[in-house]
Amino acid sequence: MDSVRRTLLKASLWVGGGLILGFSLPAKSATLLGAATPGPSRDEAAVTAWVRITPDNQVRLIVSQAEMGQGITTTLPAILADELGADWFRVQLETAPFSNTATAYRNPARSWMFTGNSESIESFYDLMRKTGAAAREMLTRAAAARWGVPASTCSVKGSAVIHPVSGRRLTFGEVATDAARLPIPEKPTLRASSELRLTGKSLPRVDVPPKVDGSAIFGIDFSVPGMLIGAVRTPPTIGGRIRSFDEATVRSKPGVLAVVPVLNGVAVVADTYWQARTALAAAAFDFDPGPNADLGTPAVRAAYRKALDDGPWATPVNEGDAQKALAAAANTIGSDYESPFAAHVTMEPMNCTALVTADKCEIWAPTQGQELAFVALKSVLGMRDDQISVNRTPYLGGGFGRRLLPDFVIQAALVSKAVGKPVKLIWDREEDMRRDWYRPATMVRLTAALEKDGLPAALATRVVSPTILLPVFPPVETMLKEKGFDPGAMEGMMKTPYALLNRRVDFHLLKTPIPTSVMRTTGYGPNIFALESFIDELAHSARIDPYQYRRRLLRKNPRALAVLDRAAILGEWGRPLPKGRGRGFAFTDAFGTLLAQVIEVHVEGSDVRVEHITSVVDCGRVLDPDIAASNIEGGAVFGLAYCKAELTFRDGRAEQENLNSYELPYLAETPRFRTEFINGAAKLGGIGEVSPITVPPALANAIFAASGRRIRSMPLSRHGLRFV
Numbered sequence: 001m002d003s004v005r006r007t008l009l010k011a012s013l014w015v016g017g018g019l020i021l022g023f024s025l026p027a028k029s030a031t032l033l034g035a036a037t038p039g040p041s042r043d044e045a046a047v048t049a050w051v052r053i054t055p056d057n058q059v060r061l062i063v064s065q066a067e068m069g070q071g072i073t074t075t076l077p078a079i080l081a082d083e084l085g086a087d088w089f090r091v092q093l094e095t096a097p098f099s100n101t102a103t104a105y106r107n108p109a110r111s112w113m114f115t116g117n118s119e120s121i122e123s124f125y126d127l128m129r130k131t132g133a134a135a136r137e138m139l140t141r142a143a144a145a146r147w148g149v150p151a152s153t154c155s156v157k158g159s160a161v162i163h164p165v166s167g168r169r170l171t172f173g174e175v176a177t178d179a180a181r182l183p184i185p186e187k188p189t190l191r192a193s194s195e196l197r198l199t200g201k202s203l204p205r206v207d208v209p210p211k212v213d214g215s216a217i218f219g220i221d222f223s224v225p226g227m228l229i230g231a232v233r234t235p236p237t238i239g240g241r242i243r244s245f246d247e248a249t250v251r252s253k254p255g256v257l258a259v260v261p262v263l264n265g266v267a268v269v270a271d272t273y274w275q276a277r278t279a280l281a282a283a284a285f286d287f288d289p290g291p292n293a294d295l296g297t298p299a300v301r302a303a304y305r306k307a308l309d310d311g312p313w314a315t316p317v318n319e320g321d322a323q324k325a326l327a328a329a330a331n332t333i334g335s336d337y338e339s340p341f342a343a344h345v346t347m348e349p350m351n352c353t354a355l356v357t358a359d360k361c362e363i364w365a366p367t368q369g370q371e372l373a374f375v376a377l378k379s380v381l382g383m384r385d386d387q388i389s390v391n392r393t394p395y396l397g398g399g400f401g402r403r404l405l406p407d408f409v410i411q412a413a414l415v416s417k418a419v420g421k422p423v424k425l426i427w428d429r430e431e432d433m434r435r436d437w438y439r440p441a442t443m444v445r446l447t448a449a450l451e452k453d454g455l456p457a458a459l460a461t462r463v464v465s466p467t468i469l470l471p472v473f474p475p476v477e478t479m480l481k482e483k484g485f486d487p488g489a490m491e492g493m494m495k496t497p498y499a500l501l502n503r504r505v506d507f508h509l510l511k512t513p514i515p516t517s518v519m520r521t522t523g524y525g526p527n528i529f530a531l532e533s534f535i536d537e538l539a540h541s542a543r544i545d546p547y548q549y550r551r552r553l554l555r556k557n558p559r560a561l562a563v564l565d566r567a568a569i570l571g572e573w574g575r576p577l578p579k580g581r582g583r584g585f586a587f588t589d590a591f592g593t594l595l596a597q598v599i600e601v602h603v604e605g606s607d608v609r610v611e612h613i614t615s616v617v618d619c620g621r622v623l624d625p626d627i628a629a630s631n632i633e634g635g636a637v638f639g640l641a642y643c644k645a646e647l648t649f650r651d652g653r654a655e656q657e658n659l660n661s662y663e664l665p666y667l668a669e670t671p672r673f674r675t676e677f678i679n680g681a682a683k684l685g686g687i688g689e690v691s692p693i694t695v696p697p698a699l700a701n702a703i704f705a706a707s708g709r710r711i712r713s714m715p716l717s718r719h720g721l722r723f724v
Helices: 002-012 072-084 120-147 172-180 208-213 247-251 273-282 297-310 322-328 370-381 407-419 429-434 476-482 524-542 546-553 558-570 625-644 691-707
Strands: 045-048 051-053 059-063 091-095 155-157 160-163 168-171 228-233 241-245 256-262 265-270 285-288 314-319 332-339 351-356 361-364 388-390 423-426 442-450 456-465 502-509 581-590 593-604 607-618 672-677
Touching (some): 072 091, 120 155, 120 168, 247 256, 247 273, 256 273, 322 442, 351 407, 361 407, 524 581, 558 607
Parallel strands (some): 228 423, 361 388, 456 502
Antiparallel strands (some): 160 168, 256 265, 314 502
C-alpha cells in the first residue's frame, strides 16, 4: 500500500494549490460520452466554451461536474439557461472531458477539474451566470446587426431574440453562427433576480428518466468496440503480496485471454466479466500477509488511546488562554468521543475502461478526479499531455470522495497496455472494500471550564486522526511536516460558530498502515459528533435546555439563531413525549451552510427507532427546492450509516468485505423527514455533505433524552443497540 501511495503522490506533486477533488457530469441528451476534446460539430456554433447552438435551435450546454445523484446535471445548466434566456426543453447537456486542450472546464475557484467538497454550485454559480449572460449578449448583438437596430432595443426569451417594436424574431439557431464570430464580453450584464424564471423553482430532474428506463450509462455499463473485460485479485491484507498462484488453471478457463500482473495483484482478461471472475476464483493463491499481519482493531484503538493521553501535539488553534482558565476553574467537565473507520461502499464498485497504445491513452471512467487521473496517467505511462484523454464521464453510482483517487484508473490503463486492446476492469465488492481508502477513525477529547451560569469559560480540544487530505492533495505534506496537522482532519474544530473566548485545539497525526482519505463530511463528521455531543453534556450539567444552551452560545449570531429557532419549532422541541421517546438537537456551520437538526427516537430495550429527522438549512439562496431537500434527506440517511456500520480489522485485513457484514440502513429503518430552507441572503453554501454531519450527535443526544444513556462512540452496536 505504501508503494501505491508513493505512486499517487509522485504523479501529483506538481499540483500547486486548491483541493484536489473531482468528478464530471452526465447529460440531458442520450449521448453522454464522446471524444476527449469537446469541439463543436459541423452543424453547431460554439458561442462560448460552455454553450453550443445547432441550426434547429437546440442549445447544448457543457457541464464539467459529475452527477452522483446530487442533481448537478439539472441545477448547473438551469442557472446558465436562465441567464441565457433559453427554453429549458430545448437544452441538451454534454459532459466535459479533460485533456490538454480542454482546460476551460476547471473549477474556477481552484483551477482544477473536480467535483467535491460541496463546491459545484458555490464555485460555478457566478461562472454559469456570467457565461449565460455573455452568450445572451452575443446572440442579441448578432440579431440586432442583422436587423440594423440597436442591441439595447432587443430582448431574449424562449431561445429567441426579439425586437418588440417591429415584432421581429430570430431563434438562437438562426443567429448562432454570426454570434460565434463576435468577441466574448468580459463583463456582461446579469439579469435582475426578478427576471429569472428557472432559478428557485423545482425542475424535472434530468438524470431521473434515463435511470428509470435503464438507458443511463454508468461506468460499469460503458463499452467500446472490441472491448475485453478484466477482473482483479490482490492480497486481502494491507501491504500483503502474492507469493504464487495457479496460473495454468486460470488460463485454462473458458474465455480467458490474458493474465496480467498488476501492483500487488493479478488481473484476468476475458470475453466477459463472469469468465474473468470465475477464472480468478478457481485459482489457488498463496498470499504473503506482509508487514501488517498482526494488525487488528484492538491494537489500533489502543494506539489511538495512547496518543490521546500522551500526544505529542500540534496546536493549530490557541485563542485567549484556555489552559489558564482551565487551571483556575472551580468546575470542569470533560469527555472522550470516538468515531470508527468507515468504508465508502459506493453502489457501483470501482471500474474503468481504458485503451492504451504505444502513443495514446484514452480513459472512460466514473471518476471524481479527471485531472488527477490525467496527471497520474502521464507519470505512470510516461506519455505527453497530448497523448492522454480522460473522456467524458459517465454517471457515477456513488462517489463520496472515493472516486477522487486514480488507483483504479491507473490499474485499468496498465492492463489495457499489456494486452494491446481496450479493457474494462471491474472490481468485485470484496476487492472494492479491501482496497478502499477509508474514512479514518478518530478520538476526540473535550474539556471545558464552566462559569457559574454553566456556560464554558474555556474549551480545550484534542483530536487524534490519521491524514485525510494527503492522498488527494499532496501539497498538504508540507503542512504536515511544518505545522504537524492535517486541515481536513481539523474541519469543524479550526473554527466554531459558538462564542468561546478561550479556546485551544491540539492535533496528533496518527501514523497507521490503514489507508485513509476523504469521505463525505471529511473531518466535520467526527469532530461535530464530538462537539455537539459535548455541548449537550454541558447543557445537562448546567440544567439548561440543550436548545436554549446553544442559543446562549450563539447569541451574537442572528443568522444562526434564525436557523436554530426554526428547527425548534419545526421539530416540535419541548412538546411532551411518552416514556421511551426523546429528541436530540445538533447544529453545524459547515461547507458554507448552517444546519440545525432535531432527531426524535423511540428506545425500547436494545431497539432504537428513528421516528423523525427535522432539518432547517440556511445555504444562502435555494436554487432548486426539491433537489436541495433530496440532498439533505439522503445525506441524513448517509449519516445514519455512520451510526450503524463499523469497519474493523483483524489479522491485517478488513473484517467486513461485503454488505452482508457491513450493513447500511435499510428502507424500513429510515425515518420521516421534515426539511425547510431559510434564504439567509448570504453567499451560496454547499448542501451535498452537510446533513450527515449532524445526524450522529443529534441521534446520540436523542437516545440520552429517551433513555438516559450517553453515547460517546459510534456505531450503536458497541453499546448493544440496534436500529429497527
